[in-house]
Amino acid sequence: MDNREDNESRGGINAKVLEWAREQAAYLPSEVAQMLNVSESTILEWEEGSKQPEIDSLRALSLIYDTPFSYFFLSRLPRVIPLQDYRGTPKEIRKKLSQETKRTLREFRRLHRFSRILWNLTKMDSKQDLDFVSGREDIEEVASRERKRLGITTNGKKEWVNKQYAWQKWRDAIEGLGISVFSLHMPPLECRGAAISEKPYSILVNRNDSPAGKSFTLLHEYYHLLLRAGDNLFLCDSFPSSTESNPNQFASLVLLSNQEFLDGLKESNVQGYREFWSDPILDDLSKRFLVSRDVVAIRLEQLGYAPEGFYAARRLHWESSYKDYAGFRLGGMTKRGHAREKVGDLTLSLTFRAVNLGFISVVDAASYLGEVRGSRTGSAWNVTVSDIDKWMREV
Numbered sequence: 001m002d003n004r005e006d007n008e009s010r011g012g013i014n015a016k017v018l019e020w021a022r023e024q025a026a027y028l029p030s031e032v033a034q035m036l037n038v039s040e041s042t043i044l045e046w047e048e049g050s051k052q053p054e055i056d057s058l059r060a061l062s063l064i065y066d067t068p069f070s071y072f073f074l075s076r077l078p079r080v081i082p083l084q085d086y087r088g089t090p091k092e093i094r095k096k097l098s099q100e101t102k103r104t105l106r107e108f109r110r111l112h113r114f115s116r117i118l119w120n121l122t123k124m125d126s127k128q129d130l131d132f133v134s135g136r137e138d139i140e141e142v143a144s145r146e147r148k149r150l151g152i153t154t155n156g157k158k159e160w161v162n163k164q165y166a167w168q169k170w171r172d173a174i175e176g177l178g179i180s181v182f183s184l185h186m187p188p189l190e191c192r193g194a195a196i197s198e199k200p201y202s203i204l205v206n207r208n209d210s211p212a213g214k215s216f217t218l219l220h221e222y223y224h225l226l227l228r229a230g231d232n233l234f235l236c237d238s239f240p241s242s243t244e245s246n247p248n249q250f251a252s253l254v255l256l257s258n259q260e261f262l263d264g265l266k267e268s269n270v271q272g273y274r275e276f277w278s279d280p281i282l283d284d285l286s287k288r289f290l291v292s293r294d295v296v297a298i299r300l301e302q303l304g305y306a307p308e309g310f311y312a313a314r315r316l317h318w319e320s321s322y323k324d325y326a327g328f329r330l331g332g333m334t335k336r337g338h339a340r341e342k343v344g345d346l347t348l349s350l351t352f353r354a355v356n357l358g359f360i361s362v363v364d365a366a367s368y369l370g371e372v373r374g375s376r377t378g379s380a381w382n383v384t385v386s387d388i389d390k391w392m393r394e395v
Helices: 003-009 015-024 031-035 040-048 055-065 069-071 097-124 139-150 163-175 213-227 246-256 257-267 279-289 293-303 309-320 337-357 361-370 383-394
Strands: 084-085 180-184 194-198 204-208 233-236 371-373 380-382
Touching: 003 337, 015 040, 015 055, 015 194, 031 040, 055 069, 055 204, 084 371, 097 194, 097 204, 097 233, 097 337, 139 163, 139 213, 139 246, 163 180, 163 213, 163 337, 180 337, 180 371, 194 213, 204 213, 213 246, 213 293, 213 380, 246 293, 257 279, 279 293, 337 371, 337 383, 361 383
Parallel strands: 084 233, 180 204
Antiparallel strands: 194 204, 194 233, 371 380
């Protein structure tokens, strides 16, 4: 008999939960062993059920895994939102999820879970009555409808000064629907974003991406929410595939309407079909429209100005060329600015409101916001109680 099954039947520590908790926390057995100052074989014996940890070790594991102590005594594994991997990256360059990405997805789940608590506590009205789609609708019609819902107009975009400003405006529009938008660090070649379709919804963008890249990912993930295929965590990139083509087209159409794009091509004197569009031309157009090269390449192919498969070929080239990409750095930003970039204005407002109403303490708020940092290689700070007090006075 499996020792783990025997442990469960005795009502003691559930060895399967020990293994599950470690994997959810994205730690290797050797890493946990080092933190507890025990051998790796001891960790494995606990997870196999041949030995049981002492209570002090179990309390330490609860802290390391950020898992309730009582979970270790459950008769079955706790329910988590299942991961649906929709990445379309070609197999020759597709990366397995690293420990860093697994931890980021775990943090995303944590932020989402706490945002749900904040919504319930503060009883703020959410506008999350989305018009769901089946994926068979005309993409242009869906994009036009959602652009109006978001309240972004061509004339309004003329006032935008740069891609960072554009990213903030698109984020504000999505958060205006009651959707939490988080910006966390992940290796850029593994995935670009994710979404949780459990209401109230949440979207994750890769903090290491450029501002225009984050805008693209944001609208891409928004389309996945419109599909609403059950309560899932969707992990995505931007490669064309059976699951990613519609989200890519939708995002590009919302960010850049047909008329806006055609007018811009004419003014740039680059309209018409070309067998190949160079990166410098794509970059010039991306600056003009405050979007990513992905959007420009997709739109050129959609309108028949580039050959079929053009975007997929360029995306593959870009990914293959950016193996040492270190991530986009945000300079000159305050600690509050980094916290705002991490969790968004919506979540900050919900957090401050919950504190003001007495539902959570400033300690809870600081713990929730956790660590903030400017880039993958930048300095990191933990949000403190004094930070929360100061920021709430500034509101």
